Amino acid sequence: MKRISLFIACLALSFSAFAGRVVTDTIPSKILGTDVLCNVYLPDGWDDGGKQYPVVYLLHGLSDTYDGWASHGRAGAIADRLIASGQIAEMVIIMPNAGHPNPRKVLNGYFNTPGRNYEDFFFQELMPTVETKYRCIGDKGHRAIMGLSMGGGGSTVYCQHHPGMFSSCYAMSPWLDEKGEVGGLDPDDQMAVVCRSVHENSALDFVDNADESTVAQLRTVRWTFDIGDDDWLLPLSTEMHFKMNRRGIRNELRVRDGDHNWEYWPMILPDALTFVSVGFVK
Amino acid sequence: MKRISLFIACLALSFSAFAGRVVTDTIPSKILGTDVLCNVYLPDGWDDGGKQYPVVYLLHGLSDTYDGWASHGRAGAIADRLIASGQIAEMVIIMPNAGHPNPRKVLNGYFNTPGRNYEDFFFQELMPTVETKYRCIGDKGHRAIMGLSMGGGGSTVYCQHHPGMFSSCYAMSPWLDEKGEVGGLDPDDQMAVVCRSVHENSALDFVDNADESTVAQLRTVRWTFDIGDDDWLLPLSTEMHFKMNRRGIRNELRVRDGDHNWEYWPMILPDALTFVSVGFVK
């Protein structure tokens, strides 16, 4: 009898035991003129008190929202497991919204575009707000950024623009440039805007054009590019790897079995979180 | 323009490209006196014609149904990726129903119990029906079984009862025995029935009690037990490993970071499918 109820109890416990938790917050923005939804992962023990944590920004892709990583990406459960077993550091994970399921009607993107200065919002409003509210240590040594596809490109470019703010960048299946023409799209199509902004903020060109002092700063960030061998964006990542090597900016490249989809990203998230955790070493 | 539409096209393709497919079938059963739902994974190329395939039976756990592996376990997407990249053989995967979300009201289980001879159904009705309908090769060398928790126990016991029918058994977080008392449960509680049946079909006792000729047959199956280090069922798997070793029945044990949940099972499914694929070698 004892054992049977134990079995049932364990089963119940097991499916509910989620040591940390994901909360949804709303960040008001004057720059964007609207509130921005944001998921926040808080590790086990958060409620116990005043401890400060390293922070990771985890960015979603095109046609997706702040909730993609927590739902499709299972980020909370993965972080819970890895923290519990000591494979990654205790950390806060910030998953802000920068998109919409219909990217043709509603503008997606991490860069400044006319009427929507998202990058300004990110650095001037989002970061100060969440890092204070969620007790982040808040220095380069304890801050990292990662993301998938459009968010992988965003992570990379944010570190290029602010190399003094992030210790590590882990770009997954990143959209690092957009080399196509946008003239063919209807001017009302918001995809034209995001494509143009990705090209204007080309991460590839940034490496080519960086002066020596910028290159020196880029060397202070730990970089990984991780992408599936069936991903149509693979040529951008290999080109980035070779370009950064030529400028003497050490960076890791990983190409595994996979495509541009939700089979790939949760599979590599443990390596991404481990990589940035090791970078938190002081 | 070309490239932008390519980007959109690729994105669309990528999220829809599911080379194989999971279909839901209904298997009529005289033995059970009811129809049984069953998911079937058919690999890419299935519709092209008369090719015959190896088959894997993939069993769900307590409180779950035929759909658990395809939905929570992402079995279709995982099999697609692994087949496409050559990491596993092309195969048919059979996921039959043996449970219900409310195991106290509706009897779950893989064994014969009064009024519900599920094991008889499995071998006498399910297997002949699906292996004919879905063009399975249908010999020991091209048939394997795996499952999680209650289904891991079921896989193990089915191979103990029919070692001549399966080349490999991959038991995940398996419920190999139930050592508790069942007297404390309400006699109407169907959990009492399944617990009793698990104990009466103890996989541990089977190894202890097997005569030499049975042991010789058990040695013709390739066995793996794979379970998380935080799983409360771990002692059963380690005991099984030691017992089988003592009888000279080669078996693999894997203990990884994890618990008794859906974080663990999709994570180990690739290794399970690879293990049985290699066993299909002729």
Added chain:
Amino acid sequence: MKRISLFIACLALSFSAFAGRVVTDTIPSKILGTDVLCNVYLPDGWDDGGKQYPVVYLLHGLSDTYDGWASHGRAGAIADRLIASGQIAEMVIIMPNAGHPNPRKVLNGYFNTPGRNYEDFFFQELMPTVETKYRCIGDKGHRAIMGLSMGGGGSTVYCQHHPGMFSSCYAMSPWLDEKGEVGGLDPDDQMAVVCRSVHENSALDFVDNADESTVAQLRTVRWTFDIGDDDWLLPLSTEMHFKMNRRGIRNELRVRDGDHNWEYWPMILPDALTFVSVGFVK
């Protein structure tokens, strides 16, 4: 006392337990006018009798010999472990000599060069001899080839020349072309000869120049290219991946942490052997 002697016995056993074995054979060659040394891995149970096996050719790199994989690469111990645990099929592994520690004085290489028609030797003398002597099944479905650096290029080109003979090719850190000028080398330097032969047998050009019927045959081979992200040959592998994709020849690309050295090759050998094992499925 019992237990202590058990400890000592186990320790002793453990360090000697090498279920399979590597033997060194000498293959006489009329084509080369000399004997060729060759290591052969024979799996556990080889001596029991008449069983026939799948075969893998495992090729070494420049400046190395037939013994590199067995000594630096630990191929025997790795194959033993993987066969014992069911991760790969039982197989024979052939490691022939095609090199010398001093490649400037003694010609290395897998291709035909004036006075040393190694490719002819490989297909006309080595293969028939060893496959008979070592009880290989000897058809495309049960034959694979793999190798590192110069041997990775050799494996690739051999499969391009004889796609009907190999089910799988796993090229590690492969030297797929030599784009440099050779005029600067002393004409007596044997490195000039091997570099020229690698360029004349360019695996990259072969894909570009293949007619449709050849492409159709290349599609019958399972291809993987696996190389470290710090390997200076990486651009050749990424170029190969893209070229083959453009011709519709499915192939896997893996880029992991690593360089062009013996840290990398034993680390990836398990994946290589698993990949070809799954390809042996019938």
Added chain:
Amino acid sequence: MKRISLFIACLALSFSAFAGRVVTDTIPSKILGTDVLCNVYLPDGWDDGGKQYPVVYLLHGLSDTYDGWASHGRAGAIADRLIASGQIAEMVIIMPNAGHPNPRKVLNGYFNTPGRNYEDFFFQELMPTVETKYRCIGDKGHRAIMGLSMGGGGSTVYCQHHPGMFSSCYAMSPWLDEKGEVGGLDPDDQMAVVCRSVHENSALDFVDNADESTVAQLRTVRWTFDIGDDDWLLPLSTEMHFKMNRRGIRNELRVRDGDHNWEYWPMILPDALTFVSVGFVK
């Protein structure tokens, strides 16, 4: 010409590029009345100056010496690769001698035995000497210990005796107790001494017998036990895992494919170093 010499140059570079280095030092010991040999891994950049590092003690097994990890275990090359790619923190690794190839003639072991107080030497002489000389940070938060077999047991017991000194313990294939009788051995056989000392310092009994305040201290160490499924010492590790769980001391258990040999230990060293690196987070 440029490219060919590049090929040769790269090849040469590649085989010599060993960013860090292993040096052999001699530690004088009054307690042991003799000098003790010790390998020390110094990471790339060590010679540049005054930086202080985290430290890991890496202990060898019975019948082995200070050089086992560097030679058979390839610890230097592995640490180099992992540090270069950001998978582990920069660290100093100390590999002291505690054994001899003939353990029957020359006493092996990490514990105090009559006339050879090795544990006293380790804490009173070795640690202060090397941590000063090799610029170790020298606090619990930046010190970890790991080892194999006899050294896995030693690591565990050292952390039990000094939980305030180590942040992490990674025990590989550990010899955690010796349950056999020693009476059967010749009293002159030094194996009797080491076996007795392992039993007298039983890591299993320590957990059972610890009072609550000791248990509280044991919880401040991050523990992993990692062992092959074919290792005859496996029952000790599973027993340890269950015992520590019962006392509420969180610990990780990993059981992978493998035996008690040099195939296993270099394979798991990357995970061990990653685990302790993450524990260095401040």
